[in-house]
Amino acid sequence: MDELVVSTEVYADPEEVYDFLLDFPRYANYSEYLSEVRTVTGDGGPGTRYALTFAWWKISYTARSEVTGVEPPERIDWEITKDIDAGGCWRVTPPETDDADEEASDDGPSGDSDANADSDANADAPCEVALEVEFDPGSASSDALDLPRLVSFDWVLKKAIPLIRSEAERVVERAVRDLEGSSRDVDLDVYVDSDRI
Template sequence: MDELVVRTEVYADPVEVYEFLLDFPQYANYSEYLREVRTVTGDGGPGTRYALTFAWWKISYTARSEVTGVDPPARIDWEITKDIDAGGCWRVTPAASDDASDDTSDDADQSDDAPCEVALEVQFDPGSASSDALDLPRLVSFDWVLKKAVPLIRDEAEQVVERAVQDLEGSRRDVDLDVYVDSDRI
């Protein structure tokens, strides 16, 4: 399994951050390639299913995902339920109280809230992707599509986290991201 983790600090209450992240349909606002997230069934908790429509180049694809577990306000687990072995979670970790008081940077002025750490963790196996899932243009191989699309995952994850932070904090700032990649493909 390949793995990607994008984490950063958010100056907002962890409960508000968790509720914000639980609203999967809003994710289309943060991604260049995610066009729509439609709730198929559920209220955001375990068992909630979503249809995520992606578009890139001349290809459109609707992935199916499911929330597999929640631990408010700390964690939301999800998995892709067809065509690829993939899943992940959002983690929200409150800051230690002594860390917040030592911060004298301009970022500390962004909010009255102490920072919390937010992490998007994604695990996936590109080799498990089903070539039958896409209606490809003539003379375009599935392997070519994977080779071009998989590296976009890192950029998309970073963009989603950065844009979500801006909405959570209510203002624009440079967001420092800690990115961990365990993959030769991204």
């Protein structure tokens, strides 16, 4: 399995970030090659199925995905359900709290004001959002695509796999900008374990 993780900080409430990311049909607004995400069944929770229509070069393909698990407000797991072994998750990590302030909040009335001050300080602290993707390019089915004459499936894979990284980066950057309501340079941390990506 090849792995890609794109993460960054976002200045938004973790619950708001989670609800935003749970809206899979919105992702078509952020991707160059994802033209439509249609809900097939479900309300966004586990078991919700989507049809994702990708268009690149002379090829159009509709992938099927399913939400396999959720842990509000910190995790949304999903998988592709046909033609390729792939899946991943969105992770939302709330800002860290200061343990000393938490201990002080246990000390009675004076601790309450400390807890409020800590809460106010954390309101300005960013949470981390990460998109994690795992896939096995060798599991891709050549029967899934209707290719133009004289175009090999191996050529398509060789050209398409490197696009996964740029698309993941684009989705995370644009989601952060919408969540924050402003345009800024978004610093991304990118981890890949394959030279194909």
